[in-house]
Amino acid sequence: MQKPGVHTSATTSRAIRLESFGGPEVLSLREVPAPRAASGQIRVRVTAAGLNPMDWIITSDADTATRFGLTPPFGFGTDYAGVVDQAGDGVTAFAVGDRVFGGALSRAVADHVVIDVAGAIAVGGDAHRTPDGVDDRTAATLAIAGCTAAAALAVVNPGPGDTLLIGGAGGGVGVFAVQLARLAGARVIGTGSATSADALRALAAEPVAYGDGLLDRVRAMAPAGVTAAIDLFGTETMHVARELGVPDERITTIAAQVDGITPANGANAAPGAIEQIARLVAAGQLRVPIAATFPVEQIRAAVELQASRHVHGKVVIDL
Structure with a gap:
């Protein structure tokens, strides 16, 4: 360059x-x-x-x-x-x-x-x-992906003991959301295509294929349940989270408006969130x-x- x-x-x-x-x-x-x-x-x-x-x-x-x-x-x-x-x-x-x-x-x-x-x-x-x-x-x-991921995590507030389901985890926002959630101590299950599985594992997420049968696949991976969910693509992950008993206040979306679900918008990221992400990148804690x-x-x-x-x-x- x-x-x-x-x-x-x-x-x-x-x-x-x-x-x-x-x-x-x-x-x-x-x-x-x-x-x-x-x-x-x-x-x-x-x-x-x-x-x-x-x-x-x-x-x-x-x-x-x-x-x-x-x-x-x-x-x-x-x-x-x-x-x-x-x-x-x-x-x-x-x-x-x-x-x-x-x-x-x-x-x-x-x-x-x-x-x-x-x-x-x-x-x-x-x-x-x-x-x-x-x-x-x-x-x-x-800027956009980092702020959006930070805003989404602020809604569901994952931490140690949480199992977080992230829909569209391999995309531009997903790579930030997965790593920030892992840094917060949460277990992360990330939906994606078959070709994204290795990329998700490299981010310390557990990959699961999206599409028909997602509910059963997530149940098999997390028999103790999912405690929070972020849908970065549409509404599939949100619906699965509800089926798994995740309360609406611990679910967020960025690409859909759903009654009862608080959407995440990068414009609402907390002050200093993007600077903190940049510092994590500089320190080698986020790639x-x-x-x-x-x-x-x-x-x-x-x-x-x-x-x-x-x-x-x-x-x-x-x-």
């Missing part, structure tokens, strides 16, 4: 843009005027951008985009990592040359992104210092499997792979 220097005077920037909704074919790499950091803002020279399901869902679905306040034309991708190359008036938390990571809704896959220092991912973007020992590709995977990296020129191929939902880990774009 190329490591660009700090060039505060850059006037042009490459950015992925879309003019209409659709699949990967609507994404184009364009040369655009480089944004400038205003008061209270920093500009980041992005070196890596991590992909998430929400990225291509926003791209392909007008209703979802509207809920986020987006109408074409707009950019693509949310997770980023890079180096501060401009700091606006009044900014004291960051300086030119600082390594940072965070989220900037639907505009992260670009050479430069402007971040409001006091902002949030969906409004103005956010920035956090990248700890020593965490490379930019890894840092670029943390982020990166399934594939692509140069920005191959954005369409990267999105096709990520949207296949069969990636064991994260997909990252190099800039």
